[in-house]
Amino acid sequence: MKIGSSLLANPDLLTPRWAFIQRLLEDITKLRNDGYEVVLCSSGAVALGLNMLGEKPETAGLRDKQAAAACGMPLLLNAYKQVAHEFGFDIAQVLVTLQDMEERKRFLNTKNTVHRLLQGDILPIVNENDSITTEEIRVGDNDRLAAKVAQMIQADHLVILTCIDGLYDRNPEEEGAQLVEEVSDVSEYIAVTDGTSSLGSGGMLTKMQAANMAQNAGCTTLIANGEHEEPVSSVLYGQRKHTKCIAHTKPASAWAAWLTDRLQVAGSLVIRDDVAKKLSKEIDHIRHEDIKSIQGPYVKGDVIHVYDEHGEEIARGMTNFSSEETMVLARHPEMPPKDLLGYQTGGTVISRENLIILEDRHLLWDSPKEETFVEVSDT
């Protein structure tokens, strides 16, 4: 489950909302007794740390927020620790960065830690390590981070608690806005997800993106207002209104889900239209001679996005070469790759087992700006 900042910090005083934490952990105790394994993804560190620095949410910059997270994290965890103690269980903190989710080895390492904590009956509390992340290398919102965690542990449900009853069919401030109770295709709602609460980071947009990632991994997302006596179980047991984003009946494998549903784009390729048309039918990998242009820099092992010549995203895959190496290979298709790179290689840029062709179920990313691509034909 994921808990937004405005539920954990008093929006005016920026102090912990003890009563909410009490209700939440009491409810988690009940769920644990009912046999659920719970992982918590908690926001609130930045909001709770601002007072110590004399900063306000509206005016704090990135450096202020990095420092505020360092101030607020112990306050947040202390609150959880104290209340969990009352209910007779232990908590543990798992602080992660973007790379821990995006790099396969680190992802699996984090997964082992979370599983070991669950085995020990300890409640893992996950958050981004905001103090050491910068604008370019951060997840930035805990909605998508929670979806990554759900994907990691192959969760059945992701419950996102926020300050509103769920997704509305238009700006919730607009007259006549209606709660959407069930969503299959989240792409239908991306256009109506503008804006956040005063303490929030991603608003409904990142909740929809998170729901899509979870769906693809076979996990149903429930988005609900946290202001309730039994904030989570009442949603999970269908006792009050919320938004349910239904999991796909044929979820991707753990590998395919990790590869496809990502938090940041490392780089991109544009491939020739004739190859793009045959992809998945006659062609199942990408070779250096298929490439029209490259957007880097990226390194070997990064997951890159593949576009056709019209800017439509068609696949994602783990690359066998850095962007520099790919360019060298693509510019000299007539030469043996071994001679170009100085080591034995076949020149396949994305191998079959590392290439996922996108389906309707995936939210597509906009093509990066044209000027950021380097044409293979330019010398």
Ligand SMILES: Nc1ncnc2c1ncn2[C@@H]1O[C@H](COP(=O)(O)OP(=O)(O)O)[C@@H](O)[C@H]1O
């Ligand atoms: N279509 C929509 N339906 C519901 N909320 C929306 C919608 N579009 C934007 N929002 C905004 O999303 C906010 C919730 O997200 P956010 O502020 O990030 O909360 P949290 O801190 O819980 O993540 C709501 O307060 C609302 O202003």
Ligand SMILES: N[C@@H](CCC(=O)OP(=O)(O)O)C(=O)O
């Ligand atoms: N990692 C940040 C929260 C980021 C975030 O997603 O906030 P929110 O939109 O309130 O869930 C923190 O602990 O303050």
